[in-house]
Amino acid sequence: MIEVNGVTKRYGAKVAVDDLSFTVRPGAVTGFLGPNGAGKSTTMRMILGLDRPTSGDVLVNGRHYAEHAAPLREVGALLEAKAVHTGRSAYHHLLAMALTHGIPRRRVEEVIDLVGLREVARKRVGGFSLGMGQRLGVAAALLGDPATLILDEPVNGLDPEGVRWIRNLLRSLASEGRTVFVSSHLMSEMALTADHLIVVGRGKLIANASMAEFTAMMDASVRVRAREAEELRERLVGPGVTVELIAPDVLQVHGMDSSAIGLVACRHAIALDELTPVTASLEDAFMDMTKDAVEYREAS
Amino acid sequence: MTAVASKPVAARTALPDSVRVTLPRVLRAEWSKFWSLRSSYFALGGMVLAMIVFGGLFALVTANQYPTMPPARQAAIDPAQVSLRGYAIAQLVIGVLGVLVVTGEYATGMIRSSIAAAPRRWPVLVGKAVIFAGITLVVTEIASFAAFFVGQAFLASQHLDVGLGADGVLRGVVGTGLYLTVVGLVGTGIGFVLRSTAGAVATLFGLLLVLPVLGEALPSDWGDKINPYLPSNAGQQVLVVHPDAAATLGPWAGFAVFCGYALLALLVGGYLLRRRDA
Numbered sequence: 001m002i003e004v005n006g007v008t009k010r011y012g013a014k015v016a017v018d019d020l021s022f023t024v025r026p027g028a029v030t031g032f033l034g035p036n037g038a039g040k041s042t043t044m045r046m047i048l049g050l051d052r053p054t055s056g057d058v059l060v061n062g063r064h065y066a067e068h069a070a071p072l073r074e075v076g077a078l079l080e081a082k083a084v085h086t087g088r089s090a091y092h093h094l095l096a097m098a099l100t101h102g103i104p105r106r107r108v109e110e111v112i113d114l115v116g117l118r119e120v121a122r123k124r125v126g127g128f129s130l131g132m133g134q135r136l137g138v139a140a141a142l143l144g145d146p147a148t149l150i151l152d153e154p155v156n157g158l159d160p161e162g163v164r165w166i167r168n169l170l171r172s173l174a175s176e177g178r179t180v181f182v183s184s185h186l187m188s189e190m191a192l193t194a195d196h197l198i199v200v201g202r203g204k205l206i207a208n209a210s211m212a213e214f215t216a217m218m219d220a221s222v223r224v225r226a227r228e229a230e231e232l233r234e235r236l237v238g239p240g241v242t243v244e245l246i247a248p249d250v251l252q253v254h255g256m257d258s259s260a261i262g263l264v265a266c267r268h269a270i271a272l273d274e275l276t277p278v279t280a281s282l283e284d285a286f287m288d289m290t291k292d293a294v295e296y297r298e299a300s
Numbered sequence: 301m302t303a304v305a306s307k308p309v310a311a312r313t314a315l316p317d318s319v320r321v322t323l324p325r326v327l328r329a330e331w332s333k334f335w336s337l338r339s340s341y342f343a344l345g346g347m348v349l350a351m352i353v354f355g356g357l358f359a360l361v362t363a364n365q366y367p368t369m370p371p372a373r374q375a376a377i378d379p380a381q382v383s384l385r386g387y388a389i390a391q392l393v394i395g396v397l398g399v400l401v402v403t404g405e406y407a408t409g410m411i412r413s414s415i416a417a418a419p420r421r422w423p424v425l426v427g428k429a430v431i432f433a434g435i436t437l438v439v440t441e442i443a444s445f446a447a448f449f450v451g452q453a454f455l456a457s458q459h460l461d462v463g464l465g466a467d468g469v470l471r472g473v474v475g476t477g478l479y480l481t482v483v484g485l486v487g488t489g490i491g492f493v494l495r496s497t498a499g500a501v502a503t504l505f506g507l508l509l510v511l512p513v514l515g516e517a518l519p520s521d522w523g524d525k526i527n528p529y530l531p532s533n534a535g536q537q538v539l540v541v542h543p544d545a546a547a548t549l550g551p552w553a554g555f556a557v558f559c560g561y562a563l564l565a566l567l568v569g570g571y572l573l574r575r576r577d578a
Binding site: 045052066073077082083086095096097100103110144145 | 313315316318319320321322325326328329330332333336337338339404405408409410411412413415416417418419420421577578
């Protein structure tokens with residue numbers, strides 16, 4: 001359980017996070033979505049007590065991160081940049097972290113096998129690919145068998161097999177009742193893994209809803225092609241139903257599904273040439289939601 | 301529980317209830333971190349080599365030239381000091397190592413993992429300082445004694461060699477290791493303050509090597525008051541075998557002042573470590 005209460009973070013004049021509040025609950029994968037520079041990484045660093053909020057409060061499992069007697073047991077984190085000394089081997093990196101908590105060496109070996117780094121565990125991390133670095137970060141996050149996991153862009157640099165591995169891992173961690181908080185700037189990735197979404201832009205909360213609510217919120221319409229488009233429009237328009245004439249013989253209908261439209265057309269003997277439900281993708285919805293919050297964009 | 305056990309991520313090793321952060325555990329972690337980097341071996345090995353090779357070299361040259369020296373120069377030879385000259389190079393190596401113990405973590409991002417594992421932060425600094433100082437003290441003392449004995453072996457050809465029992469010798473040999481260790485600790489403190497390798501190394505050697513030169517340029521009434529308290533001037537009192545009896549600071553007073561600089565650097569570093577974003 002992560003509780004972010006009215007958190008603001010300023011770096012000089014720049015506001016990275018602006019009065020952000022949300023709760024991340026156990027037993028689900030919560031996606032943390034926003035364009036680059038939206039304040040996702042800053043928020044995650046504040047959850048871990050690495051950065052101090054300018055104002056507001058962040059609690060993990062009921063306490064500030066630093067107040068836990070065994071923080072690695074409470075929260076496991078994969079941070080965006082590799083937080084590993086490049087001169088040390090993967091094994092020794094994990095061992096050093098384990099030693100701070102008295103976590104047994106067996107557990108170090110276990111997480112190495114779990115993330116599939118057995119063969120390179122004794123090699124220096126400096127020679128690791130991005131994907132191997134991400135796997136090492138996941139191993140470090142799992143080391144303390146934590147109740148809460150925070151992963152910043154975990155699929156970055158992973159090959160398709162690695163991406164699928166992360167997805168399954170996140171799902172099974174959540175199914176074990178853990179709190180799983182994952183950031184991404186890709187809606188398509190979140191659509192496949194997350195149960196709940198928190199969307200931010202320019203440090204502000206844009207949306208906080210379950211995936212089902214998100215899908216329901218999305219703009220659904222039906223495109224109808226008919227020669228008697230004008231007449232059909234008059235028949236369809238009603239309370240909660242809007243119809244746009246987008247071409248002389250094409251209508252865009254909001255607020256009525258295709259079978260209802262078909263029924264109306266049949267009742268008035270209007271021949272239909274096409275009846276197509278149109279759903280905006282989650283990606284489109286995300287783009288639309290955050291279009292004002294994107295920091296860098298090519299001139300259009 | 302079979303359903304959970306079959307999941308790939310459940311801990312098969314049940315973690316004991318005793319799992320939590322303690323200072324001794326952070327010390328063990330720092331010990332493991334120190335010995336799992338090649339740079340530690342290179343630096344310590346290089347330091348030992350510098351002490352022995354330069355100490356031996358100075359002793360050899362001194363012994364060879366002794367017969368042709370004017371009597372005044374012959375009388376001025378301090379055999380123990382000659383064999384410990386390598387400290388001038390060794391302090392550069394140990395200083396850089398002391399800095400790197402900290403800035404190596406900032407450069408790579410490791411510091412975030414270190415702080416995440418010990419979020420109260422001060423154990424990270426204490427752990428680094430204690431482990432670095434402990435290891436470095438043992439190795440610099442070994443190097444210092446080795447350099448002394450190698451040097452005396454060369455000087456024996458002209459019967460110039462002295463034993464550890466001679467006046468001031470044991471203190472000078474032990475003091476060389478102490479001075480080198482505290483040089484490294486000053487570096488560790490500055491490393492926490494500045495967080496960058498280049499900046500911390502430049503600052504450390506500015507304090508140790510450049511400051512005394514600037515001090516020499518002061519008018520003598522000022523210089524006499526200030527110079528004895530400059531870090532390396534104070535710290536090196538402890539490794540001088542035959543100190544000037546009129547010196548403002550004696551061997552141990554000087555060393556105490558030098559330790560004060562190290563403590564100050566570590567305290568400022570610790571304060572900033574607690575306050576700043578990582």
